[in-house]
Amino acid sequence: MATVTDTSVPFASGGTWVRLTRPDAPLDGALPLVVLHGGPGFAHDYLRSLADLADLTGRTVVHYDQYGCGRSTHSPEAPAGFWTPQLFVDEYTAVVFELELGDHHLLGQSWGGMLGAEIAVRRPAGLASLAICNSPAAMPLWSEAADALRAQLPGEIRDALERHEADGTYDDPEYIAAAHEYDRRHVVRLPEMPQDYVDSVAQMEADPTVYHTMNGPNEFHVIGSLRDWTVVDRLDRIAVPTLVLAGEFDEAQPIVWRPFVERIPDVREAVVPDASHCTHLEKPEEFLGIIAGFLAENDRS
Template sequence: MLASMPCTTRTVPFRGHETWVQVTTPETAHPDALPLFVLHGGPGMAHNYVANIAALADETGRSVIHYDQLGCGNSTHLPDAPAEFWTPELFVDEFHTVRTALGIDRYHVLGQSWGGMLGAEIAVREPAGLASLSICNSPASMQLWLHGAAELRAQLPPDMLGAMRRHEADGTVADPTYLAATQEFYRRHVCRVTPMPKDFADSEAQMVADPTVYYTMNGPNEFHVIGTLRDWSIIDRLAAITAPVLVVAGEFDEATPATWQPYVDNIADVRSHVFPDSSHCTHLEKPEEFRAVIAEFLHEHDLATAARV
């Protein structure tokens, strides 16, 4: 399906560097269907693992835009940039730079994991053209994320949990025993598809090849968050979001219900949807069901936006 759709790539200048952009267009465009920007996670995991969301182009008659955020994938890599360079504000600015370069004034945003956090950072600034925001598998604060991860880790076999705690305390998180325990956590709560989908493996491989952004902002893995985002929270700013928001998660998601409930509690126009028998990469585990839920939400707010114009 993806191979049959017209797809173009380009780069956009950003702060003296280059952001790589891919635009997938439908065979038949719907006149009211606004473009959708897809924001990948990590930070620093590149667009590969969310590439299948481009199928929404033909399914909804809209353009779907992916881009690799600065520091990863096909965009400029900056392994020597200082830690203070990598901020949410940098990536908000990059989004609007890409959007402006493409000449897009009205649009939807979908963000997965860190991408949903970034989407919320964009939305709290109340940009005029934002028609809707889909926050997928994302926490509203990293402290809530860490609490949720601790609860899920406690469900692992005691020897695995003990190894994790020991190696984290010793700073030996590259030890094979630690990595094996990490992979079991990922199998349960990050992506339950076996073997791991190639798109996810490709994103992970490029991150391992240059872990600058991920290690700086997050840390060595999903639950040992010691990077610059460790104190990040958007909870006290969520009331500023005026765009309609859809929050989605998986039943076994590492983004536990407590991590995303603040979005539901503090955004005026919001709804939520939990996909059964899936985890953090719902879009890879339940791709058709995931896209159907997103498509319905986008269509509703295409029509609402069209009515306001």
């Protein structure tokens, strides 16, 4: 069984909570994997199952809650301008330095994949590969895809969404129920929400500062500071092997991740059938198998 250790890395005006999962039988040459969660502000809980890669691949898996959410320091009083992609790039750098990780792999899911791209275009020392999972290369593309998916919802659902968005009544039960229908189709396509996902939602709702500031009230109505974000024109700077993964019914439709495939020099893609945004929860064996194979191919001897 893997060994789990929790620690904290000093960052900003507080600290970043980190969990290291070390394999029972380390594989020689298997580099650590750093996992970047989504949101922003969604905490690592819904990605806990990726710790299975420790024993599956013989490598250390590093999860952390990004600053402002989960078990890390919260700063709800910080001005909106404090919450920027650069803040989280700096946090990643601090975590890697403090843990003395050296060469390592990086996997980001949703916003984590966006952050992973922001990190990789800076070509940090030690980065061996990048896995971008269920992520857009530009938020305007994300909004375009969301509009197309919303158009496929039943008329009464669309009407409820549009009415409450016009009024700004995002906490109305009717709006929340309508948003859930979108999530059921394109975020988590399972009969019940897994507890790991529920835990991430609960901590985000307890302090939505980061999510609401940078993203907006939900997955498809992006009105926060990231609404115009793009990395498309910088993707040719990524100098490590990159995997781009998405689900067949993902809210991250091909239009949002195609620029990664077209512009990153060394890249491959994988689309998991009958899965959506949380591919790792819906199709865990397929997801972990794809990731494990990619990591093994890009370990440095």
